[in-house]
Amino acid sequence: MTMVETPAPRSLYTADARTKARNAAEKRFRIYGIAAVAIGLLALVVLLSSVLGSGLGAFRQSVLSLPITLDAKALDPKGHRDPAEMAKATTVTYGKLITKALEAVVIEKNLAPGMKSKQIGELISKEAPAGLRDMVLANPSLVGTTITYDVLASGRVDGFFKGRVTMESAALDSNISPEQLQLADKLRAEGMLKLAFNPGFLTNPDASELRPESAGLGVAILGSIYMMVIVLCLALPIGVAASIYLEEFAPKNRFTDLIEVNVANLAAVPSIVYGILGLAAFINFAGMPQSSPLVGALVLTLMTLPRIIIPTRAALNAVPPSIREAALGVGASKTQTIFHHVLPLAVPGILTGAIIGLAQALGETAPLLLIGMVAFVKDYPGAPPEGVLDPASAIPVQIYNWTQRADPAFVERASGAIIVLLVFLLVMNSLAVILRRKFERRW
Amino acid sequence: MNNMRLTERAVQATDTKITARKVQVHYGASHAIKDVDIDILDKTVTAFIGPSGCGKSTFLRCLNRMNDTIAICRVEGAILLDGEDIYDKKVDPVQLRARVGMVFQKPNPFPKSIYDNVAYGPKIHGLVRNKAELDEVVESALRKAALWNEVKDRLNAPGTGLSGGQQQRLCIARAVATSPEVLLMDEPCSALDPIATAQVEELIDELRANFSVVIVTHSMQQAARVSQRTAFFHLGNLVEFGETGQIFTNPRDPRTESYITGRIG
Secondary structure, eight states: OOOOOOOOOOOTTSOOHHHHHHHHHHHHHHHHHHHHHHHHHHHHHHHHHHHHHHHGGGGEEEEEEEEEEOOHHHHOTTOOOOHHHHTTSOHHHHHHHHHHHHHHHHHHHTOSTTOOHHHHHTTBOTTHHHHHHHHHHHOGGGTTSEEEEEEEBOHHHHHHHTTSSOHHHHHTOSSOOHHHHHHHHHHHHTTSEEEEEOTHHHHSOOOOTTOGGGOOSHHHHHHHHHHHHHHHHHHHHHHHHHHHIIIIISOOSHHHHHHHHHHHHHHHSOHHHHHHHHIIIIIIITOOOTTOHHHHHHHHHHHHHHHHHHHHHHHHHHSOHHHHHHHHHTTOOHHHIIIIIIHHHHHHHHHHHHHHHHHHHHTOOHHHHHTTTTSOOOSOOOSTTGGGGSOOOOHHHHHHHHHTSSSTHHHHHHHHHHHHHHHHHHHHHHHHHHHHHHHOOOO | OOHHHHHHOOOOOOOEEEEEEEEEEEETTEEEEEEEEEEEETTOEEEEEOSTTSSHHHHHHHTTTGGGGSTTEEEEEEEEETTEETTSTTOOHHHHHHHEEEEOSSOOOOSSBHHHHHHHHHHHTTOOSSHHHHHHHHHHHHHHTTOHHHHTTOTTSBGGGSOHHHHHHHHHHHHHTTOOSEEEEESTTTTSOHHHHHHHHHHHHHHTTTSEEEEEOSOHHHHHHHOSEEEEEETTEEEEEEEHHHHHHSOSSHHHHHHHTTSOO
16 A cells, blocks of 8 residues: 655644635625525514504504484484484485584684585595494484594595695695595694594595595404405315325335326416416315405415425424334334324424415415406305305405506505414414424434 | 352243244345344343444344334334234233333433323223322332332322433333333433433343333443343344354354454444
8 A cells, every 4th residue: 555645734823725715605695694594684684674564554544533413314313213214314315424423623723714515525435324323223213312433534645644645735736625525634733633543444444536545454353254264274184195105105106206296296286276276176166156265265276285294294204103113012003103102202293384375375366366256245145054155255366456456545554454364374373383392303 | 240149140030931033134225134043931031232334233123013103114023922922913012011111211201291101002002990009010110110219209299290210210110111022222321320220220120020121232241230131233134143152252153252352333
């Protein structure tokens, strides 16, 4: 054996060229890593600040506290206080009552000399009379009394307080004039008009183009919840059963390889394709109703299945073979081995996969557009189980819908809906983390 | 090696527990076990020795059909347990494994409590009728595995929290709890330190009173210490099988002699 020439001994205190190069490479890599993390964080901050900045306003709404005299002559001319009879008084009647109440205040305090009754009435949302009417019909004894009622201000007035509408823009706007805004300002100074928390944003159904102030997410949230429950009930058992069969029982042959490749491919299929499939299969072929949470949930189930199967198989696969051997070694059958030992150890992984799959389904828009969930839905779906066949909306679709509308007030609504969606996702992801912690066991 | 003790050791039992005839094992294209004939006696410790990859573990795993879980593994020939072919179509491997227990190379307790680890086998085989009986079975299994005194106060503690040697004895207790007739041990001490190894070896010697024990080991000293009969495997063949004393002191086959003197391995 020939000896390789040994280099002259060098001091440990001086780094040689190779060491320097290696250290430099490591340093560069660390910088890249930090930069990548920083870019990610920056994007998150920008996203959150823009969404929160434009969307938080949706949770606060301008309301006018007015003393309204519920005139018995107008509302219940026969005096029976029978809701069926009183229903003849339409929102127009109630609208006049509200306008009269506001006008009385304006005249009493001399806030807007010379302003016409119609113009004063335009400060109030067109949705307000309906709310008052519902309240009176539900409680006929109110008729004849004077109540203090919070009426929604119109979208333009609301926008003025939130900075969306200015005197300059009002001058060009046929829906509001600078004088009306000045009146609104004075009403605020009087303490009658204020920004208050707006529960209606979470409970109201969608509203038309002209009444952004009353548009809410109620139907969309209900629709989304219906869909998520159905998706969970269908996709989790089917997905886990399929994964267990494929991973533990299925023979390894060409056919199962083909299935495996297809499952992986299906997870990558664009979601709109599932929408077309749902339209063709569930609505056109099976004749299920359009816009219903059931059809939406079936489509989302198809979409979520591969996304549950893949992590579930990975979780099953990650259970160490020694545990299976141990169970088989004491004479457990294959099924006992899987259900007593393998599955419990795979539960954290399965739950994480399932919840992430559900979270994706919750945020999915495209397939729902195709099955008609983008329609304007004003009525709440009924209680389950029949309610899943009623038309409903979904949160992401509602966001998409609102961003299409002309009135900038809907931009605020859409951002507010994004916040709600993000909160839902955050809750689901926290749930995944908690469940993971709870079920995690070492071996 | 304590050869003095070896030659003194007598084999009392003569009943054959397991009979293997012309056993062939194929892993896909490779022929792992070739024409193995062996008779394993009851209430005896039989050691399988041989260099790595000689097929001793493979053959051991044939004895309780653990090889069934490997799709490409094919077993031919006859292996009889008390005269019944364990590879017969009518045999359910689950029933077989209740009678032929197994302890693995690496301690593999379930991630459950010590109690549940031992109780699992009796539970799934319906060996007990109530909790009191189960408690009894668990205690006696832990006593047989020489673990009772160390864990009796913490039966609900996780089995994975024990030391390596204790874990392996827990696995032995788990195997013993189903009252098997044969106990297969696949290098049970290779992951243990010398003290734990000594404890397990002592235990194996005690288990001989109730079970037929088959142990695969890489350590010839261990084979000499614990077994009454030794089988030497080489390249898938059973080269020599006989009383441990004879194998270590007076091997008939030159390959056996080379192996035990350290020339091949």
